Amino acid sequence: MEWGVSIRRACRTLEFDTSTYHYKTRRRDQADIEARIRDICQTRVRYRYRRVYVLLRREGYEINQKRTRRIYSELGMQLRNKTPKRRVKAKLRDDRQEAVRPNDVWAMDFVHDQLATGNKIRILTIVDTYSRYEPALDARFSYRAEDVV
Numbered sequence: 001m002e003w004g005v006s007i008r009r010a011c012r013t014l015e016f017d018t019s020t021y022h023y024k025t026r027r028r029d030q031a032d033i034e035a036r037i038r039d040i041c042q043t044r045v046r047y048r049y050r051r052v053y054v055l056l057r058r059e060g061y062e063i064n065q066k067r068t069r070r071i072y073s074e075l076g077m078q079l080r081n082k083t084p085k086r087r088v089k090a091k092l093r094d095d096r097q098e099a100v101r102p103n104d105v106w107a108m109d110f111v112h113d114q115l116a117t118g119n120k121i122r123i124l125t126i127v128d129t130y131s132r133y134e135p136a137l138d139a140r141f142s143y144r145a146e147d148v149v
Helices: 005-013 029-042 048-057 065-074 085-092
Strands: 106-114 120-128 138-142
Touching: 029 048, 029 065, 048 106
Parallel strands: none
Antiparallel strands: 106 120, 120 138
16 A cells, blocks of 8 residues: 655645646757867867857757857866967077076066056166176166167
8 A cells, every 4th residue: 555645745845836846857958069069169279159159050050159158168168368479489489598607698677667646667677597686777757769778
């Protein structure tokens, strides 16, 4: 003999809505779309979800942009930021010399700041890369090329 409790009574006891109990998901299987998004992102590394969405629509997939973005994010396909070109070029230079002793290699750079009056000040710093000695700090409000030379 089976001692069952009705669904209505069980839901009422648990303070649970019966419509939630009877809910059937309408979500379609998205394994094929996930695979296709992964393929697109591997072959075209610089594409974001909007461009992937356009390609999927052209291929005949019935998908909207929000769903494409959700799947794209779930797969962890967010685009990484490119390193700025100036840093890449500086890293790849072969003509850089390694400092072996003091007075061997020098480096220069500008430091920027703003005064309480609102005026911007620039400071030219020259550094010995081996000993970290600074023979010159030149502060000015503006620099011309011949001033630096």
